[in-house]
Amino acid sequence: DSGVTQTPKHLITATGQRVTLRCSPRSGDLSVYWYQQSLDQGLQFLIQYYNGEERAKGNILERFSAQQFPDLHSELNLSSLELGDSALYFCASSVSGGGEAFFGQGTRLTVV
Amino acid sequence: AQSVTQLGSHVSVSEGALVLLRCNYSSSVPPYLFWYVQYPNQGLQLLLKYTTGATLVKGINGFEAEFKKSETSFHLTKPSAHMSDAAEYFCAVSEGTGFQKLVFGTGTRLLVSP
Numbered sequence: 001d002s003g004v005t006q007t008p009k010h011l012i013t014a015t016g017q018r019v020t021l022r023c024s025p026r027s028g029d030l031s032v033y034w035y036q037q038s039l040d041q042g043l044q045f046l047i048q049y050y051n052g053e054e055r056a057k058g059n060i061l062e063r064f065s066a067q068q069f070p071d072l073h074s075e076l077n078l079s080s081l082e083l084g085d086s087a088l089y090f091c092a093s094s095v096s097g098g099g100e101a102f103f104g105q106g107t108r109l110t111v112v
Numbered sequence: 113a114q115s116v117t118q119l120g121s122h123v124s125v126s127e128g129a130l131v132l133l134r135c136n137y138s139s140s141v142p143p144y145l146f147w148y149v150q151y152p153n154q155g156l157q158l159l160l161k162y163t164t165g166a167t168l169v170k171g172i173n174g175f176e177a178e179f180k181k182s183e184t185s186f187h188l189t190k191p192s193a194h195m196s197d198a199a200e201y202f203c204a205v206s207e208g209t210g211f212q213k214l215v216f217g218t219g220t221r222l223l224v225s226p
Binding site for chain 1: 148153154155156157158161202204213214215216217218219
């Protein structure tokens with residue numbers, strides 16, 4: 001158990017819908033990262049937050065957004081969902097931007 | 113931009129045999145390199161990392177990797193495979209000086225037969 005909690009574990013939704021994925025980092029970790037793992041794109045970095053502020057951005061679509069709240073948990077919002085958004089979404093956390101990142105078990109999103 | 117190439121999407125070994133998973137990287141700056149393992153229905157677990165210093169890095173579960181700058185390689189090895197090593201392994205390079213913004217390879221699935 002890495003200490004990073006992601007909910008829900010599985011999510012099935014229809015095209016065009018909006019979903020929110022939640023991540024609770026390890027106690028004391030200030031930095032949260034979101035990654036997408038899909039069959040065609042592999043593991044891709046989406047976005048990083050550090051203590052509530054966006055720190056780095058990767059290949060995140062405009063339909064996707066994220067935020068980190070004062071209690072340090074983070075949410076990834078995916079809207080206007082398409083079939084191609086079906087993937088495993090991982091959250092990771094670290095103490096700082098330079099520390100080892102611990103990954104959660106992921107949320108498997110299926111868009112039908 | 114940094115990139116990682118993992119040779120071989122699948123590697124099969126017998127239990128007790130040497131494990132060698134290949135990783136080559138491209139980086140415009142001194143790289144931070146990582147190997148992660150992913151078991152079925154699990155998240156990613158850090159096996160080992162290279163930041164600076166000693167080029168032979170030892171990790172968990174008996175794995176080690178050697179950073180070779182001249183070959184831009186960071187291959188993962190284990191002297192004797194165990195059935196429990198069957199998993200997917202990812203090599204990654206950091207675009208920064210830490211763990212942020214990791215660029216992952218496509219992964220290598222290790223199959224271990226008795």
